[in-house]
Amino acid sequence: MMQELISFFVTVSQTLVKNIPISLALAAAFTVLTSFWACNPGRPWWKKNDIITDLCYWFFIPVITRYLRIGLLVVGAALIFQITTAEGLVAFYDNGHGPLAALPLVAQMIIFLLGEDIILYWTHRWFHGAAMWKYHAVHHSSEELEWISAARFHPINLFLGSVAADVAMLLIGISPNVLVVLGPLTIAHSAFVHANLDWTLGPFKYVIAGPVFHRWHHTAADRGGEKNFAATFPILDVLFGTFYMPAGELPDRYGIDERGYPASFQGQLVHPFIR
Ligand SMILES: [Zn+2]
Numbered sequence: 001m002m003q004e005l006i007s008f009f010v011t012v013s014q015t016l017v018k019n020i021p022i023s024l025a026l027a028a029a030f031t032v033l034t035s036f037w038a039c040n041p042g043r044p045w046w047k048k049n050d051i052i053t054d055l056c057y058w059f060f061i062p063v064i065t066r067y068l069r070i071g072l073l074v075v076g077a078a079l080i081f082q083i084t085t086a087e088g089l090v091a092f093y094d095n096g097h098g099p100l101a102a103l104p105l106v107a108q109m110i111i112f113l114l115g116e117d118i119i120l121y122w123t124h125r126w127f128h129g130a131a132m133w134k135y136h137a138v139h140h141s142s143e144e145l146e147w148i149s150a151a152r153f154h155p156i157n158l159f160l161g162s163v164a165a166d167v168a169m170l171l172i173g174i175s176p177n178v179l180v181v182l183g184p185l186t187i188a189h190s191a192f193v194h195a196n197l198d199w200t201l202g203p204f205k206y207v208i209a210g211p212v213f214h215r216w217h218h219t220a221a222d223r224g225g226e227k228n229f230a231a232t233f234p235i236l237d238v239l240f241g242t243f244y245m246p247a248g249e250l251p252d253r254y255g256i257d258e259r260g261y262p263a264s265f266q267g268q269l270v271h272p273f274i275r
């Protein structure tokens, strides 16, 4: 028991430490970029109101994601493929399986990105519905939207959103090796779309999600709050009629319309269950 507890804490610390270099790089990059191209000029990100809450999410969400993903991978393989032994799981997930795993890694990455984004587009819309909003409200609760706000997700949102989408793509056969490359890129891109930058990306706004595209999604429901659901490819919003980037305008005023919404990390985690 003691041995397991120690190895659990070692893994948690390793996940935390692994996050430090990319966090420092992103902090430096967005500090410089925002000083030139702020979408909403004001105080720097480290002086924002709920910076402690953001930091808690930033460092603990990767740890929580890791365990939720491992759990769902094990359950998925057992339920769908009747694989229940440790060796069986290792062999099954080691390098993917079936025809998709035979494709070059780059092709698998493209399929992973497209498949994942289609799943996430629809789960994101589901989380904006009446039943699930209480979990997703956490993500929209930042009033000073900055790159560091990117990891604000309730674990339920995380589990039924990006974790489920990742696992679905691995269960259809994609090699987990794609995550080694795409993992850090996804973190960087997610920080980028939340960054306080006035970048519309010009004609590329339909190709890849950028800061102005996603910052609109964090505005009120009667502005862009019920639009721009795509995580990576805005073309999905164009296809499904939810693309919103009014010309010559920049988003402002973010957050949710709920009085007394908790500002702390622990307060937000329990809020969906007690309100
Ligand atoms: Zn949303």
Ligand SMILES: [Zn+2]
Pocket (backbone or CB within 6 Å): 139, 150, 194, 214, 218
């Ligand atoms: Zn967001």
